[in-house]
Amino acid sequence: MGRAPCCDKNGLKKGPWTPEEDQKLLDYIQKHGYGNWRTLPKNAGLQRCGKSCRLRWTNYLRPDIKRGRFSFEEEETIIQLHSILGNKWSAIAARLPGRTDNEIKNYWNTHIRKRLLRMGIDPVTHSPRLDLLDFSSILSSSLYNSSHHHQMNFSRLLGQPIGLNPELLRLATSLIQSQRENNHNSNSFLLQNSQETNNFHQLCNNPQIPFQQVQSNQLQQPIQEISFSNEAPQLIMQPANGDYPSNLSDFRSQNSQPSDWQQSNVGPSNFTDEYVELPSFAYEYGSDHHQTILHPSPETSNFHSNNSNQNFSFTTSVLSTPSSSPTPLNSNSTTHNFNSSTEDERESYCSNMLKFDIQDMLDVNEFM
DNA sequence: AATTTCCCCAACCGCGAAGTT
DNA sequence: TAACTTCGCGGTTGGGGAAAT
DSSP states (O other): OOOOOSSSSOOOOOOOOHHHHHHHHHHHHHHHHHHOTTHHHHHHSSOOOOHHHHHHHHIIIOOOOOOOOOOOHHHHHHHHHHHHHHOHHHHHHHSSSSHHHHHHHHHHIIIHHHHHHHTTTTTTTSSOOOOOOOOOHHHHHHHHOOOOOEEEHHHHHHHHHOOOOOHHHHHHHHHHHHHHHHHHHHHSSSOOSHHHHHHHHHHOOTTTTTTGGSSSGGGGOOOOOEEOOOBBBOOOOOOOOOOOOOOOHHHHHOOSSSOOHHHHHHGGGGEEEEEEEOSEEEEOOOSSSSBBOOOTTTTTOOOOOSSTTOOOOOBOOOOOOTTSSSOOOTTTOOOOOGGGGHHHHHHHHHTTTTTEEESSOOGGGGGO
16 A cells, blocks of 8 residues: 555645735634645645645644744753653644744754754763763873862863873773673663764774864853762652653653663653653762672773772753752743843853762772 | 855655544 | 555755855
8 A cells, every 4th residue: 555645746836835825724724723634725725735734834823833032941941851752843842832843843953952062962862972072081180189079170171182092992992881791781871872882982993083172162051960970870760840741651662762761770660640750850870789880890991999989970960950950040049041142141151060070089090 | 246155944755653444 | 454544743955044255
C-alpha cells in the first residue's frame, strides 16, 4: 500500500501565503471550525493542500499565537524541557502557551543550540563537551592551589595557554572505557555515547587540537548543575512544579535518544501516573556504593584518589534549575530582567557561574 | 554602491501513528 | 486483519533581509 499523497499537488499553490489567502482561511475556520484538512482548502476556496492550510493555521493564524521575542523564562523552560524530552518540539510547545513547535524548533536551532555550543555544552546531551576539555589544566591548577576546597574559574582555565596532555587524555579515555565495560552504571554522564568516546580518542590521537578552541569569553551561561564525583551517579529526582506531562511512559517510549534520567538508578516504581518524578536538572553524583566515572578500577589505571572520600567534582550551574537551584535566575529575588536583555546580556549574566568546584582534589602527584 | 555571505524563519517534505472502512 | 486515509511531528530547505566585504 503506497502512502497516500497529502493532496493533489497539481495546480496547488506553494510558498508564502498572501494576506488574501490568510483571510480566506481565517474566514472559513471562523465559520466552520478547523478539521478535515483534506477538504478544507477546497471548501474555503484555497488553491492549497490541506497540509499547508493546517500548518498556516497552527503556526501563524491561530488567535492564541504569541509573537515576539522569547522571554528569558521561556528560554529557560525550553532548555529544561529539551534536556528531558530531546527534540520533542510539540511536547515542549505544549508547555509554552502561545508558542508553536515550529517556532521553538527554529529558536532552538538558531539561538539556543549555537549558544550552548559556544559554551562548550553539547546541545544534545546538555552535558559539557569533554572532547573540548583539558584535564591537564584542571589538574595543574589544582597543584598550585593549597586549599582543600577551591573553585576554579573555568574561563581562567580556558585562557591558560596549556596544551593538551595526550597521555593524560589517553589515560582518561582508557579508564572511562574500562568503566563502561565494567558497566556498573550505564548512565555514564561523562561519556554517554560512543561519539563522545570517539571524540576522546580523537583528542588523544591529535594532540594538536587545542583546547583553547573554546574561547574563555564564549564559555558562558551554563545550563545545568552537574556534579561529578568519584562515586556512582545518583540522579536526584524530584517532582517539578507539577507542570509536566503525566504520562511518563509515553515520554520514555517516545524519546528516541536515551536520556540520563531514563537510565538512572531510580527504580521503576517511581514512575506512576499519580506521582511523576522528573529530574531536577541538578545531576548529582554521589553514592557510597559504586564506582565513579572518574574512578577507575585500580588495575587499569592509577587515575584515582587515595582517599575514597575525596571527590573530583565540578559543578556548572545554574540556568535551568528553577526548583533546585539555590540561585535561580528567574527567581523573584533577582533584579535582572531578561525579557528585554540582549543575547549577550543573557550570556554574560551567567559567565561567572561556570566553574569547577573541586573538593579535596585527587592526588595529582599520581599523574605526574 | 554593488556584491557576497550569513542568518533567520516560514514553509515544505517524508514518515509514522492513529483512525476509519 | 488489511487497506487506506488523515493527522501530526521532526528534519530540512530556500527565500529574503541583514551584515560584511
